[in-house]
Amino acid sequence: MASREICVFEDNQEINAYLKELLKKLSKQAIKERGLFSMALSGGVTPEKFYRSLADTSDFLPWDDIHLFMVDERYVKPGDNDHNFSMVQRTILSSIKLPKKNLHPIQTDLTSIQETATSYEKELKRFFYEDGHSKSPIFDFILLGIGQDGHTASLFPGSPALEEKEKLVAISRSEHARHERITLTLPIINLARTVVFLITGPEKKNIVQQIVQDKIGLFPASKVNPENGKLYFILDSGSCGDGSYCVPS
Ligand code: 6PG
Helix, strand or coil: CCEEEEEEECCHHHHHHHHHHHHHHHHHHHHHHHCCEEEEECCCCCCHHHHHHHCCCCCCCCHHHEEEEECEEECCCCCCCCCHHHHHHHHHHCCCCCCHHHEECCCCCCCCHHHHHHHHHHHHHHHHHHCCCCCCCCCCEEEECCCCCCCECCECCCCHHHHCCCCCEEEECCCCCCCCEEEECHHHHCCCCEEEEEECCHHHHHHHHHHHHCCCCCCHHHHCCCCCCEEEEEEEHHHHCCCCCCCCC
C-alpha cells in the first residue's frame, strides 16, 4: 500500500501555496537525481485555479527541466472548450514558456482515436525508454481529480480501460461523459513517484469519504495505489466534510 497523506486546507489559496511548495521540492530533487522532472496533469474544472497560480511562478519552478504530459484527454480538436491540453495552454503555458520538446500533449488531431492512443503510448515509451530517462515509465508527479461517480483520469466505473494491465494508454467511454477519452491506465499511474488527488467543493465530500475509506477498490479512484510512491489527498474544507475520517494512515 502506498504511503498516504490527507491534507485539508481552508481554501484554494492555501491549497495552491502548498502544492507549489510540493512541486518545488519534488522537482528540485528529481532534477538533481535524474536531470528532469516529469509531470502529468489532469483536466476538469478543479485544477484550473491551481494552474493559473502556477503561471505566476516563472522563476519559482525549474521549468526548463520540467516535462509536461496529460493524464487524459477528451477526443475533441485542440482549441475546443473541452480540450484538456488547451486549458493547460490557456492557464499555464500562456505565461510560462516551456521548450517545445518539454510538451507532450495527447494528439487529438490525428485520423482516429485509436491512432491518438497509439501515438501517445509511443511518445511515453520514447520519452521513458529511448531517451534513457528511466527503465520504466515512472512519472515523478501525477495530478488527478475525482468525479462524483468515483472516476479518476478517464477511468470510469465499469470501464474496460480499468482492467488494462499492459498498455500505458487506453481509450475510454462513458454514458456520462460527452466525449470519448484517451487516458493513462492504472499500471502507469501506479508506478508514479507521487500522485496527488486534488479535490474541492462540498459536492465531492461523500465520494471523497467513500474513496478514502474504500479498502477493496470499489471505485476507479480507490484503485490508485502507487506502491513505491506517495499518495496525497489535497482537500478543501468543503470536500473534507466533517473530517472524521481525515486521519493519516
Ligand atoms: C477530465 C479529468 C477527470 C477530472 C474529474 C474531476 O478530463 O475531466 O481528468 O478525471 O479530474 O472528472 O473533474 P472536475 O474537477 O471538473 O470536477
